[in-house]
Amino acid sequence: MTNILFLFSCLTLGAAFKRSGLLKGNTHEAINLMILYVCLPAATLIYASEVQLSRRLLIPVLMPWCLYVTGFLFFKLIGKLGHTNRHSEAVLIMTAGIPSVSFLGFPIFELFYGAEGLRVGILMSQAGSFMVCATLGVITASYYAADKPSLSKILLNIFGFPVFLAFILAIGINIAELSIPLIVKALLQKIAAPFSFLALFSVGLQIDLSGKRVLLKHLYTGLGFKLLLAPLLVWLVLFQIVGQRDMVAEICVIGAALGPMNTAAVIASQYGLNPPLASAMVGIGLPLSLLTSLTVYYLLQWLN
Numbered sequence: 001m002t003n004i005l006f007l008f009s010c011l012t013l014g015a016a017f018k019r020s021g022l023l024k025g026n027t028h029e030a031i032n033l034m035i036l037y038v039c040l041p042a043a044t045l046i047y048a049s050e051v052q053l054s055r056r057l058l059i060p061v062l063m064p065w066c067l068y069v070t071g072f073l074f075f076k077l078i079g080k081l082g083h084t085n086r087h088s089e090a091v092l093i094m095t096a097g098i099p100s101v102s103f104l105g106f107p108i109f110e111l112f113y114g115a116e117g118l119r120v121g122i123l124m125s126q127a128g129s130f131m132v133c134a135t136l137g138v139i140t141a142s143y144y145a146a147d148k149p150s151l152s153k154i155l156l157n158i159f160g161f162p163v164f165l166a167f168i169l170a171i172g173i174n175i176a177e178l179s180i181p182l183i184v185k186a187l188l189q190k191i192a193a194p195f196s197f198l199a200l201f202s203v204g205l206q207i208d209l210s211g212k213r214v215l216l217k218h219l220y221t222g223l224g225f226k227l228l229l230a231p232l233l234v235w236l237v238l239f240q241i242v243g244q245r246d247m248v249a250e251i252c253v254i255g256a257a258l259g260p261m262n263t264a265a266v267i268a269s270q271y272g273l274n275p276p277l278a279s280a281m282v283g284i285g286l287p288l289s290l291l292t293s294l295t296v297y298y299l300l301q302w303l304n
Contacts, residue, residue, distance in 0.1 A: 014204015028205040041166035043192035047126045048170035063252045064128035071097030087274045090144030095260035095281040096226040101125040134167040145271040199262040203282045227292040231257035257296045259289030
């Protein structure tokens with residue numbers, strides 16, 4: 001419940017500050033820089049260096065990766081049909097393809113499945129959605145942001161991006177079975193702590209749907225995939241094709257129904273990929289997904 005109240009408070013504060021005129025110019029750009037160059041690399045070092053996988057929990061880890069690839073193919077097809085421009089297509093791929101597992105998923109999983117559900121959610125977030133965002137998300141943003149994409153430009157953008165560099169370092173620490181010293185970890189936790197507030201506050205600053213009919217069309221497509229089609233596809237694969245009908249499968253379906261990951265929106269905005277659409281996907285998608293994810297949970301109980 002606290003996370004949900006926090007979500008609405010941050011978005012409302014951001015929107016209120018925008019209307020008040022207290023913050024001049026493109027304040028959200030400065031906030032996004034702080035997130036991407038300071039807070040998020042610190043969080044990446046902590047989480048990615050501590051990920052531990054097991055065969056039993058491989059499915060919730062793979063779900064966000066498969067969802068992102070599916071979203072990529074879906075929105076590429078929509079783009080081919082002429083319904084989205086290049087930058088909007090990138091935003092839809094990044095935001096509709098990555099669920100906000102850590103922010104919305106954790107309290108929902110714990111509410112319905114207890115401590116075991118939370119453990120599954122943490123793994124889904126750390127090894128799944130968080131790593132998808134730090135790798136495939138950054139690669140997607142870099143590719144679509146370039147007027148004339150080339151391998152050298154894309155690689156330069158990727159390896160010059162602090163989040164990706166932190167990810168590589170963290171994976172190296174993980175593979176070498178090392179651990180971050182406690183004092184360094186404590187420092188990184190302090191640096192990463194403002195991340196959620198700053199990201200959602202920045203989204204609130206950028207929400208503006210006035211007079212943007214094209215934006216609404218993209219929102220219908222993006223949120224239609226994220227909140228309806230994505231959980232349906234995961235349910236079909238796990239429950240009908242694979243035949244898995246346990247708690248882990250249910251958490252995967254609910255996880256697919258969660259709203260867009262705010263980090264993906266921040267990265268898309270930083271690369272100049274239709275920032276209003278990126279902010280609207282999160283600002284509208286996150287609150288709306290509270291209803292869809294709860295609906296999915298009760299539907300699963302009814303179907304079983």
